[in-house]
């Protein structure tokens with residue numbers, strides 16, 4: 001499973017702008033992300049950009065002059081499961097190799113004793129310099145990981161080695177470096193080899209060729225669940241509505257869909273192929289426009305006041321799943337409610353014949369659409385099984401799998 005807390009350190013190179021995309025990708029992948037920047041990095045990108053992308057204040061100086069609260073750097077480093085330095089300049093590699101701690105980034109780095117991932121970015125001569133290569137070797141010998149640098153056009157005008165690799169490659173490297181929490185050993189084996197179908201994201205219900213009706217689902221939790229299940233050895237098919245997330249590695253199948261009806265067909269097909277578990281984490285639109293206009297609707301023709309007729313979409317859990325359900329299939333639905341959450345979730349569990357329902361309130365503190373953190377309650381038809389703390393979605397997804405495994409094992413014993 002993916003680890004949760006990533007401290008992204010940005011040092012002063014032009015590739016700092018790409019670190020913004022990396023921060024966004026990490027958040028979308030379900031990591032909780034905080035950022036620290038060197039003084040030079042803040043000359044390339046304003047810390048506010050990272051603050052908005054991650055939802056956390058950015059650590060820039062040791063003296064509390066440019067931040068709202070004084071920062072305990074030991075605590076900040078302790079929080080991080082993984083530190084990613086992207087871009088990593090020659091200067092930062094040198095400081096890390098020798099243990100210099102003269103600014104926020106190098107101090108946090110020295111105070112962190114967990115995994116480190118460097119994504120170097122510099123001029124080709126600086127990269128090839130024996131001093132930099134020696135620093136790289138020292139860090140690698142101490143267990144640090146490196147991704148890149150790659151070859152290509154450098155800001156200094158040459159075409160050579162020194163370019164920071166693309167954010168997607170850094171995210172892939174993060175997934176390789178992250179640690180497996182000891183707690184996942186508790187249910188090790190339960191998910192191994194099980195065939196799991198997970199739906200995620202919103203659906204787009206087309207009005208005309210360019211417009212659609214949708215909702216705010218980010219797909220982060222469904223994707224985190226898929227990544228956690230893959231890490232537990234399950235054979236996972238992910239059916240996804242339109243989202244910006246990258247599909248986790250190691251899936252058995254990935255099926256992108258747009259509308260609720262497409263999702264219903266994809267779920268039916270996946271269940272026919274003998275699934276053991278279905279997780280309906282998608283926020284399927286309840287209604288779709290009754291008619292799909294063949295060409296773009298013209299506002300002048302629609303007039304000043306226009307209303308759209310909608311018709312019910314198939315209820316996948318309520319109507320489609322029963323037609324394709326094998327006796328052994330376990331069904332986990334999701335209930336998102338802003339009022340009477342648990343009562344409504346329990347009622348839904350019965351009405352839709354689910355084995356479990358994961359109840360979540362997007363307005364609760366520490367939860368929400370597009371946010372890295374989340375808080376859920378797991379219920380079965382007899383009542384509450386587990387209430388989580390607010391935690392990053394990646395950690396929550398792994399814990400949810402553990403709780404389900406434990407509950408299943410209790411049921412059998």
Ligand code: C5P
Nearest residue numbers: 280281282284313314315316317333334
């Ligand atoms: O009844 P409600 O739509 O709130 O139930 C939510 C659960 O039902 C979620 O697991 C969702 O994925 C699923 N659902 C469905 N088909 C729909 C709408 C929601 O299976 N058309």
